[in-house]
Amino acid sequence: MPEATGRQSIFITGAASGMGRETARLFQQQGWFIGAFDLNQAGLEALQAELGADNCLIGQLNVSDKIAYEQAINSFDAATGGLMDILFNNAGIAMRGFFDEIPFEEQMRLVQVNFVGVLNGIHTALPLLKATPNALCFTTSSSSATMGMPLIAVYSATKHAVKGLTEALSNEFRRHDIRVADVLPGLIRTGMPDDTMLAAASDTGAFRVIEAIEVAKVVWEAYQSDTLHWYVPEELAELDKAAGNNPERLRDKLARQL
Template identity: 70%
Template sequence: MGTANNRKSIFITGAASGMGRESARLFRQKGWFVGAYDVNAEGLRALEAELGADNCVVRRLDVTDKADYERAIAEFGACTGGKMDILYNNAGIGVGGYFDELPFEDILRVVGVNFIGVLNGIHSAIGLLKATPGSLCFTTSSSSATYGMPGIAVYSATKHAVKGLTEALSIEFRRYGVRAADVLPGLIDTAILPPGTAERAPKEGMFRLIPPIEVAKVVWEAYHSDKLHWYVPSEIAELDKAAGNTPELVREQISSTMTFADEVASEKK
């Protein structure tokens, strides 16, 4: 376990793979001290070896366990002198299928990781963020937070909740000098995608396949900006605008693509 030694620091959940792992790599390259957390202990060990033990602290963490989250935050603070420049709430899971056909325990599991886990993280870390000038509370939302998506309704609902929470906290936390922002990624090439999705993804347009490093770059940019919502790719912003202005039209457009949604739902069962 390393110590920050006056370096800036970032606390990343879901760090063992995908967007979290790429963010850990990027911030290490930028000279930051990295806290990497995930339920995937093997992935964390590999990441620690890559980053160097003096440059990071890695720890298994189930974000739904508030008490353990608080312990992880305390341990991180002990390594950073009680500071945290970025809290990156990135951990998330997806369970596809039609809402009425899903086991209710699967629904609650998605809510637990994707939203309760974010609440646990922010509530546990706010003390360190308040103690750090210019700090940022950053969270992974989703393009599915622009309009409720069939086949992943609960996932989509949790990401809407994350987006709304971010907007509210971006105002509330101003009294501490803490910023809040989120990223709304489209189709990112990570393990959360069901088998075959990458091969069927369009080659262009807002739902083309995007490498996870592009999200990591956005986390870096967000730290140096006061922008609230970040879209990857940027065209997702147009869907967000359309969903707000003409939700009925977007509903019909999405309904016309239900064949793809049916395929995703059946593969995720």
């Protein structure tokens, strides 16, 4: 098993592709030890080959399975000597459609992965975070956590839950010297937005297509900061303000677009 051997360490879910993969690359380049976990074993093996077997611990993980999460954290614990500088709860799934046309079981799968998976991660990793000075608990929320978005209602609800949890724990965990923050990405070029969404995106504005590396850079910046919410791109912060100041106006604007 690879070992951190004194290096700072980050545990990343959804690490086989997209934002998680770019974050693993960036942190390894900065000399960190990487824990990369995902359901995609082939993607993990490709990442490990790129980063080097001594720099990266990989493992398959369904984040909605608490027992499997405990096993993953135990392996990371053994590799780092019980330390974790960053927990990056990044794994997530999405699906589009009208609420009343998506099977209930699929909606519950969204909840289990996108929110229960985050709870599993924080609960399980907390002893390592507590043992590490100035640790960071960081989670991928979404621009859809600024205002409930049509056609992704349950996805949007899970990301609102993540945002609220982040805000609450950012105060609670101060007593453990653990910082808590999240990122609210817009339209990121990953496997999640389909080709139709990417093709329809504007070249400018808050919902232009952003490369996944930009989210990875935010994770790096967040470790050096005490900022609570990170927006990618930054213009999304204005959407958050608009939703708080006049939700009816933003609701009606979304209705016209729908």
